[in-house]
Amino acid sequence: xxxxxxxxxxxxxxxxxxxxxxxxxxxxxxxxxxxxxxxxxxxxxxxxxxxxxxxxxxxxxxxxxxxxxxxxxxxxxxxxxxxxxxxxxxxxxxxxxxxxxxxxxxxxxxxxxxxxxxxxxxxxxxxxxxxxxxxxxxxxxxxxxxxxxxxxxxxxxxxxxxxxxxxxxxxxxxxxxxxxxxxxxxxxxxxxxxxxxxxxxxxxxxxxxxxxxxxxxxxxxxxxxxxxxxxxxxxxxxxxxxxxxxxxxxxxxxxxxxxxxxxxxxxxxxxxxxxxxxxxxxxxxxxxxxxxxxxxxxxxxxxxxxxxxxxxxxxxxxxxxxxxxxxxxxxxxxxxxxxxxxxxxxxxxxxxxxxxxxxxxxxxxxxxxxxxxxxxxxxxxxxxxxxxxxxxxxxxxxxxxxxxxxxxxxxxxxxxxxxxxxxxxxxxxxxxxxxxxxxxxxxxxxxxxxxxxxxxxxxxxxxxxxxxxxxxxxxxxxxxxxxxxxxxxxxxxxxxxxxxxxxxxxxxxxxxxxxxxxxxxxxxxxxxxxxxx
Amino acid sequence: xxxxxxxxxxxxxxxxxxxxxxxxxxxxxxxxxxxxxxxxxxxxxxxxxxxxxxxxxxxxxxxxxxxxxxxxxxxxxxxxxxxxxxxxxxxxxxxxxxxxxxxxxx
Numbered sequence: 001x002x003x004x005x006x007x008x009x010x011x012x013x014x015x016x017x018x019x020x021x022x023x024x025x026x027x028x029x030x031x032x033x034x035x036x037x038x039x040x041x042x043x044x045x046x047x048x049x050x051x052x053x054x055x056x057x058x059x060x061x062x063x064x065x066x067x068x069x070x071x072x073x074x075x076x077x078x079x080x081x082x083x084x085x086x087x088x089x090x091x092x093x094x095x096x097x098x099x100x101x102x103x104x105x106x107x108x109x110x111x112x113x114x115x116x117x118x119x120x121x122x123x124x125x126x127x128x129x130x131x132x133x134x135x136x137x138x139x140x141x142x143x144x145x146x147x148x149x150x151x152x153x154x155x156x157x158x159x160x161x162x163x164x165x166x167x168x169x170x171x172x173x174x175x176x177x178x179x180x181x182x183x184x185x186x187x188x189x190x191x192x193x194x195x196x197x198x199x200x201x202x203x204x205x206x207x208x209x210x211x212x213x214x215x216x217x218x219x220x221x222x223x224x225x226x227x228x229x230x231x232x233x234x235x236x237x238x239x240x241x242x243x244x245x246x247x248x249x250x251x252x253x254x255x256x257x258x259x260x261x262x263x264x265x266x267x268x269x270x271x272x273x274x275x276x277x278x279x280x281x282x283x284x285x286x287x288x289x290x291x292x293x294x295x296x297x298x299x300x301x302x303x304x305x306x307x308x309x310x311x312x313x314x315x316x317x318x319x320x321x322x323x324x325x326x327x328x329x330x331x332x333x334x335x336x337x338x339x340x341x342x343x344x345x346x347x348x349x350x351x352x353x354x355x356x357x358x359x360x361x362x363x364x365x366x367x368x369x370x371x372x373x374x375x376x377x378x379x380x381x382x383x384x385x386x387x388x389x390x391x392x393x394x395x396x397x398x399x400x401x402x403x404x405x406x407x408x409x410x411x412x413x414x415x416x417x418x419x420x421x422x423x424x425x426x427x428x429x430x431x432x433x434x435x436x437x438x439x440x441x442x443x444x445x446x447x448x449x450x451x452x453x454x455x456x457x458x459x460x461x462x463x464x465x466x467x468x469x470x471x472x473x474x475x476x477x478x479x480x481x482x483x484x485x486x487x488x489x490x491x492x493x494x495x496x497x498x499x500x501x502x503x504x505x506x507x508x509x510x511x512x513x514x515x516x517x518x519x520x521x522x523x524x525x526x527x528x529x530x531x532x533x
Numbered sequence: 534x535x536x537x538x539x540x541x542x543x544x545x546x547x548x549x550x551x552x553x554x555x556x557x558x559x560x561x562x563x564x565x566x567x568x569x570x571x572x573x574x575x576x577x578x579x580x581x582x583x584x585x586x587x588x589x590x591x592x593x594x595x596x597x598x599x600x601x602x603x604x605x606x607x608x609x610x611x612x613x614x615x616x617x618x619x620x621x622x623x624x625x626x627x628x629x630x631x632x633x634x635x636x637x638x639x
Contacts, residue, residue: 011606160602167600168603171603225569227576230583237587241584326586326587329589329592
C-alpha cells in the first residue's frame, strides 16, 4: 500500500472521526443500552410482575379489547413473553366520517386513550408512566427534541462518517494485528493510541457490521434513489417488500371473533416459531381478519413471515409471499444490527461489542487532544479549537453517563402520578447532562473529568442499593425468583458505575507524562504538514 | 496534503486549505450525488426482479458513498477528486436517463 494513500486516509480518519464523534458516542451508548431494551422496559416498571403465562395475558387482552373497543378499525396486540413488560396493546378507532380529511393521525401509538398495558395477571396494569428501554432505542436514531427526519439524516450522516473512519482507520494501520497485541501502559499518548487500537481492532468485524447495517436500517430515507429509478409510485415496491393481507370492506354484520389463543397456537405450529404480534382488523364484524407475525427472535431476517386468518372461522387465508434475495439480504442486515434473534449469551456479546465501540469513539476523541497537547506552543494557554474539543469531550463522554444516571434516578424518584411523567424522566436526563456541560465549561478540565465521572459513577453504583431496599425487585429478589435479566441490569449499572469511579480516581492520580525535553522540535507549520495519526 | 507549492508558509497553508475544501466538496455533496446516481443506474442495469435490483442497488449505493469519500482524500489532488467523481456521477446519470427513456418505470 502506498505511503501517500495511507497518509491521506490517516488525515481522513482523524477528522471524520472528530467532527461527528460526539454524536457517534451518543448513538453508540444509546444503541448499546437498547440491546437490553426489553429488560429495561421491565426494570423501569418495578410494579410490573413477570409474565409467567403468556397465553392468559393474550386471552385477557382480547377480553379487554372486546369490551373497550368492540368496533375499532383494528387492534394490535403484542404477544407477551417471559421477557416482555406485559402486553402493550393499542387500537385504532373507526375513522370519523364527519372529521375533515387528513386530520386523523395514523394509529393510536402515541395516544394514551387508545392503548393499555396488560400485566401478568391479565388486568390493566397501573404502573408508573415511563418510556422504559424503548427511549434508548428511539434515542439511538431519532435523538430527542428535534424532528425525527432531521435526526435520522444527522445520525445517517454521522454513521457514514463512521464507516469512512473505520475503513480509513484500517488502512492507516500498517500492522493492524501487531497493534492489537500491543498495549504500552502509562505511556501517555502511546497508551491512548494502543487502547484505541485494541478496542477498535478487537471488535472490528462488529464495528464494520454494525455501522453498515445501521445505514441499511435508514436506507429508505438515505438512498431512495434506486426506488425512484425503477418506480413511479413507491407504494408499488412497498407492496412487494412489505406484503400485507388483502383488506376486506367492513360488512356491518356482527360476528364474534375467534379465540385469539387458538389462532396464535395454530400460527406457531405452522411457522414452527413463536408469534410476536397479532393484528385484528374489523373485530366483531363478519369481515374480521387476523394477521399473526412470526417473532424476530426466531430468525436472522427482521422481516418475518406473516399468516392471515379469517377472524370468524379461524381459517388460514393467506401467507406472506417471499420477498426475494435482495430484500432478504437487507432484512438479515437489519436483523444483524438489531440483534433481536440473539439469545442471552449472544446478546451479552452484542452488549460488550457495543461497549467496545463506545470506548473506541471515546478514546479516539480523547486521543485527538492527547496527541496535540504535547505539541502545543504554550500548553498553559491552548488555542481555541483545542479548548473546545477538550471541553466537549468532558461534556459528552463524562456528561452523557451522568445524564443517563439522572434518567434512571428520575425513573425511581419522580412522583408516580405526575403529569407527563415519562417526558420528565427524559427531561431529567438532559438537565443532568446540561449540568455536566456547565461543569465542563467552567471548571479546569482535570477537575471537571473527576467531578462529572465521579458523580455519574456514584449515582449508578447507588441504584442497585436503592432497588434492593425500596422496590420489590432488587438484586436478591430477582435472583431468588430466577429473573436474571433484572439482576443483570442492576449488576451492569453497578459495574459501569464502579468503572466510572475508577476512571475518575485514575484521572485524579494521573501525572502528566509530557516531558518538556520530548516536545517536538518545532511547533509551527512542520506539524501542519505532518499527517495526523 | 501532498502538494504544497508556494513560497511562504502562509501561502502553503492556504493552498492546503483550498485543497482540503475541494476534497470535502468531492467527498460529501458530490460523493453522495454520484453514489445516488450510480444506485439509480445499477437499479436499472442489474439482472433480476425489479424490486430485487432496486434493493440491491440501494445497498451498493450506501457502500459506494463511503468508498467515494475515501477516494476523495486519496486522489492526487482536490481538483482531481472533484472531476473524477463528477464524471462518474454524470455517466451514471446518462445511463439512468437513457434506460428510463427506453424502457420506462413501473
